[in-house]
Amino acid sequence: xxxxxxxxxxxxxxxxxxxxxxxxxxxxxxxxxxxxxxxxxxxxxxxxxxxxxxxxxxxxxxxxxxxxxxxxxxxxxxxxxxxxxxxxxxxxxxxxxxxxxxxxxxxxxxxxxxxxxxxxxxxxxxxxxxxxxxxxxxxxxxxxxxxxxxxxxxxxxxxxxxxxxxxxxxxxxxxxxxxxxxxxxxxxxxxxxxxxxxxxxxxxxxxxxxxxxxxxxxxxxxxxxxxxxxxxxxxxxxxxxxxxxxxxxxxxxxxxxxxxxxxxxxxxxxxxxxxxxxxxxxxxxxxxxxxxxxxxxxxxxxxxxxxxxxxxxxxxxxxxxxxxxxxxxxxxxxxxxxxxxx
Numbered sequence: 001x002x003x004x005x006x007x008x009x010x011x012x013x014x015x016x017x018x019x020x021x022x023x024x025x026x027x028x029x030x031x032x033x034x035x036x037x038x039x040x041x042x043x044x045x046x047x048x049x050x051x052x053x054x055x056x057x058x059x060x061x062x063x064x065x066x067x068x069x070x071x072x073x074x075x076x077x078x079x080x081x082x083x084x085x086x087x088x089x090x091x092x093x094x095x096x097x098x099x100x101x102x103x104x105x106x107x108x109x110x111x112x113x114x115x116x117x118x119x120x121x122x123x124x125x126x127x128x129x130x131x132x133x134x135x136x137x138x139x140x141x142x143x144x145x146x147x148x149x150x151x152x153x154x155x156x157x158x159x160x161x162x163x164x165x166x167x168x169x170x171x172x173x174x175x176x177x178x179x180x181x182x183x184x185x186x187x188x189x190x191x192x193x194x195x196x197x198x199x200x201x202x203x204x205x206x207x208x209x210x211x212x213x214x215x216x217x218x219x220x221x222x223x224x225x226x227x228x229x230x231x232x233x234x235x236x237x238x239x240x241x242x243x244x245x246x247x248x249x250x251x252x253x254x255x256x257x258x259x260x261x262x263x264x265x266x267x268x269x270x271x272x273x274x275x276x277x278x279x280x281x282x283x284x285x286x287x288x289x290x291x292x293x294x295x296x297x298x299x300x301x302x303x304x305x306x307x308x309x310x311x312x313x314x315x316x317x318x319x320x321x322x323x324x325x326x327x328x329x330x331x332x333x334x335x336x337x338x339x340x341x342x
Contacts, residue, residue, distance in 0.1 A: 002049070008121050009044075009121065009279055016031065016036035018321050054273040078274065078275065082189075087261055091165060100190060106239060109243065110198050114194060115180070117186040126165050131164065171264075218236075221238060285316060289309070
């Protein structure tokens, strides 16, 4: 049904135990078992597409008439639907593009940088083989492992690192420096943001710290903003410094700019959920069983329903290193249900 798939994802990795660790198994940046330092590693993982059910889950909250309103509100926030636009920012001198989701397409003329969450898989790809690779790796391990529990805190010091690359604003063609930063979370939007410091307080603090330009693109109707800004203006108003969209009210500009990026095939109207695909892999004997066979001819083949469940072998040697099943040859070596090849 296409609800399970594989992709690379950042995981906690213990080099000594040769295994992935759950967040709860990382204690002060070290493996709970051997106390070796844990690193972030990109590995192929299995996922379930839980967001395929997000709209259904959201709509059916109204059917839960026996539930307290507070709990239904919590569930709604957990699913977290946001309306907005997806835009694609090309990476300079590359065929790659960065996908951004924003609820404020009306601010695209005020973008000063693209900022990634440290766990975003594109981060390591962009710095691979460059002089920035080592320091970016170090920054990711520091933020994701050692500072994991501080990251949602508004008071936390905003820290970032320039990645040595530039993106292109698809509407203005301006070059935008690409950063990785501790206050961007992978589970918000696409895990990368377009930074608009004049109209977002977190972006404002980051721009001030790293001396990035701050461009006003929305003026309140009643009182004009004066430069230099002392804080971000996050209210409604009319667009300025925004080309043909100048003097357009913000609520109208959101739709007009979304139509413009759709017409130019550089973006589209869309919505996002906080609810994410569920990473279910664990390279352990007791991990989630995934009934899949790998065939040299047929590729990834699901085990037929009639042969389920796949029962794990009892005679397994536990050394504390790697996946114990890898050494059970009778279990690992089987036949393809499609072509019968080994």
